[in-house]
Amino acid sequence: MERILIISGSKSDEGIVKKAEDVLKSFDIPYRSEVASAHRNPEKVEKIVRESTAEVFIAVAGLSAALPGVVASKTVVPVIGVPVDSALGGLDALLSISQMPPNVPVACVGINNSKNAALLAVEILALKDGELSKRLHKFKENLKG
Numbered sequence: 001m002e003r004i005l006i007i008s009g010s011k012s013d014e015g016i017v018k019k020a021e022d023v024l025k026s027f028d029i030p031y032r033s034e035v036a037s038a039h040r041n042p043e044k045v046e047k048i049v050r051e052s053t054a055e056v057f058i059a060v061a062g063l064s065a066a067l068p069g070v071v072a073s074k075t076v077v078p079v080i081g082v083p084v085d086s087a088l089g090g091l092d093a094l095l096s097i098s099q100m101p102p103n104v105p106v107a108c109v110g111i112n113n114s115k116n117a118a119l120l121a122v123e124i125l126a127l128k129d130g131e132l133s134k135r136l137h138k139f140k141e142n143l144k145g
Contacts, residue, residue: 002032004121005054006114007045007071009037009061013084016060016114020082023118027135029125038066049074056121059106060114062086065093068106078124080107080117 004024008017017033024031032054036044038061049057049071057075059068060082068081083093090111098108109116126133 001053002030003054003125004029004031004056004058004118005048005052006031006033006058006060007048007067008033008035008059009065009067009084011035013060013062016082016084016112020058020060020114020118023115023122027122027132027139029122029132036067038070039064042070045070046074052077056080056124058082058114058117058121060084060117061097062090062093065096068097068108069100069104072100072104072106078107078121079105080109080120082109082114082117083111085111 006017006020034048036048038045054077057071057077057079059071059079061067062084063086065083068079072079081097083090083097094111097106100106122136126136
């Protein structure tokens with residue numbers, strides 16, 4: 001049973017997904033990763049979202065970056081979008097994810113910054129998980145050097 005579900009729009013996003021997975025592993029958070037394109041296989045995206053037990057979704061997408069918005073339209077679970085530098089330096093994906101229409105919120109991190117997406121997901125989970133909150137505080141303390 002995953003607490004976080006990472007969905008990427010393409011197999012080519014694998015390196016970006018791995019960075020998020022590494023963060024989630026370091027916090028010992030159950031997660032699952034799937035590849036499903038909002039354009040090429042919208043039925044698969046819908047099924048994945050509908051059947052997931054995740055408390056947070058991370059959606060990784062480039063170019064038109066429709067995936068985070070499509071995921072958000074199918075759930076009331078928080079969605080974090082990770083824009084991918086596929087073209088135009090990733091600016092096209094960043095703008096697509098950050099400019100969602102009213103009533104379809106998606107949090108957006110920096111281009112290719114799946115590590116921050118995973119950390120934001122951990123922070124969301126830590127709001128209701130005292131043990132995870134302690135580990136997150138320790139992590140932040142260690143950043144101070």
